[in-house]
Amino acid sequence: MISQDVAQASAISSGPKFTTAERVAFILAVIGGLNWGLVGAFSFDPVATLLGDHSMASRVTYLFFGLSSIYAMYTATKLVQPL
DSSP, X not given: OHHHHHHHHHHHHHOOOOOHHHHHHHHHHHHHHHHHHHHXXXXXXXXXXXXXXXXXXXXXXXXXXXXXXXXXXXXXXXHSOOO
C-alpha cells in the first residue's frame, strides 16, 4: 500500500513534460501578462521604458509576447484530456 502511494505521488509530482519551446512560450506569456498588468494598474510600461516608446525593439518584444501567448494557449489545449 505504501509503495502504491509513493508511485502515485511520484506520477503526480512529475507532471507533463514540456519542451524548451513550450517553457519559453510560457515564460514570455507570463512576462507579457505582468507587463500589461503594470500598464493597466499604474500606467507604467516596462518594455517602453527599457527599449523606447514605439521603437522597433519594443514592437518586436510585443510581437514575441503575443506569439508566445498564442503558442501557450495551443499547448494548454494539448494538456486537457477529453471526457
